[in-house]
Amino acid sequence: MTTLLRRVAVTPVFALVGLLLLSGCATSGAKARVHGRSGDANTQIQAAMVDYIKNRMTDGVYHYYDPVESRMLHLKYDYLHAGVKRTGDFYVSCADFRDQDKRTLDVDIFVIDDGGEFRVTQALLHKVDGAKRDYDLTND
Secondary structure (H helix, E strand, C coil), rough: HHHHHHHHCCHHHHHHHHHHHCCCCCCCCCCEEEECCCHHHHHHHHHHHHHHHHHHHCCCCEEEEEECCEEEEEEEEEECCCCEECCEEEEEEEEEEEEECCEEEEEEEEEEEECCCCEEEEEEEECCCCCCCCCCEEEE
């Protein structure tokens, strides 16, 4: 199931959401839990992430300004990683993209629980071709 989740493109978003609903975002077949949240909550969190990506694409391209490189990156969505982790007040999962230079970019998508509704607050570039970019969320 994990391999299947990794190769679903944004275009068939409903297929991904369906897979997430069926799998409960679990890699082992059991419902995943993130700090007491059920697999259903994880499914909602990841659905919010997919919607965020989809709704910001133009002609299949997600545009992201990279302040480190001081340029706009034109990203093609590859897949959303299975599973959700908790970092401070945020739920986080990664999405992989390919940029115009054919590099693989790992973008962390941050979601907050807004009274039971999950909302994406930000996307941060975390890795470029596997090389980490550090950021620290412990100093809120």
